[in-house]
Amino acid sequence: MGAVMGTFSSLQTKQRRPSKDKIEDELEMTMVCHRPEGLEQLEAQTNFTKRELQVLYRGFKNECPSGVVNEETFKQIYAQFFPHGDASMYAHYLFHTFDTTQTGSVKFEDFVTALSILLRGTVHEKLRWTFNLYDINKDGYINKEEMMDIVKAIYDMMGKYTYPVLKEDTPRQHVDVFFQKMDKNKDGIVTLDEFLESCQEDDNIMRSLQLFQNVM
Numbered sequence: 196m197g198a199v200m201g202t203f204s205s206l207q208t209k210q211r212r213p214s215k216d217k218i219e220d221e222l223e224m225t226m227v228c229h230r231p232e233g234l235e236q237l238e239a240q241t242n243f244t245k246r247e248l249q250v251l252y253r254g255f256k257n258e259c260p261s262g263v264v265n266e267e268t269f270k271q272i273y274a275q276f277f278p279h280g281d282a283s284m285y286a287h288y289l290f291h292t293f294d295t296t297q298t299g300s301v302k303f304e305d306f307v308t309a310l311s312i313l314l315r316g317t318v319h320e321k322l323r324w325t326f327n328l329y330d331i332n333k334d335g336y337i338n339k340e341e342m343m344d345i346v347k348a349i350y351d352m353m354g355k356y357t358y359p360v361l362k363e364d365t366p367r368q369h370v371d372v373f374f375q376k377m378d379k380n381k382d383g384i385v386t387l388d389e390f391l392e393s394c395q396e397d398d399n400i401m402r403s404l405q406l407f408q409n410v411m
Contacts, residue, residue, distance in 0.1 A: 237304065241311035248307060255303050263300040266290045280354025288345060292328045319391070325404060326390045336384040337377075343370045373400060 238245050258272060266287065273286040293301045293309050312324050331341045347366045377385045377393040394400050
């Protein structure tokens with residue numbers, strides 16, 4: 196979650212103006228192509244306060260004046276956090292997890308809903324979100340190739356400077372061990388229940404997921 200938290204921190208420091216903020220925010224919201232839901236509704240749906248949502252919205256609009264972000268822009272923003280690696284594939288998978296309606300764009304509502312889970316959600320909520328990330332084709336299951344694609348994308352993104360001693364087959368070895376533990380009935384796929392149970396009963400899996408969540 197490091198990149199997301201970095202985004203959150205940078206958005207919090209952007210352009211804080213006194214009292215007339217509310218009026219200006221409302222005017223700004225009417226000038227973009229997509230106007231987000233009311234802040235009261237988003238406050239009820241997320242773990243953010245209204246003030247935090249106002250700050251996040253201003254930062255989001257600063258990066259994405261149209262009120263939505265497409266995949267290419269998302270990749271460009273995300274790549275800034277990982278200059279020594281190739282973040283394009285991981286950003287691709289992450290974008291499609293943020294884009295819950297599969298419209299090809301991420302709205303402010305999509306952004307803060309995911310951010311709320313990743314930063315302030317329960318362990319169960321974070322694990323469900325992570326399952327959806329690994330379930331690339333959104334069929335409700337994770338197969339070994341999907342897990343391999345995500346893990347390899349993470350290693351590629353972190354870059355050779357972060358992992359100088361990694362062998363080329365390290366991601367495959369990692370996936371083989373974890374998939375065997377998660378696929379409890381040995382049917383070649385991991386269900387949500389198997390994923391949740393495995394993560395919560397195996398400290399090694401949980402630690403690895405927490406490590407990988409630091410790049411979200």
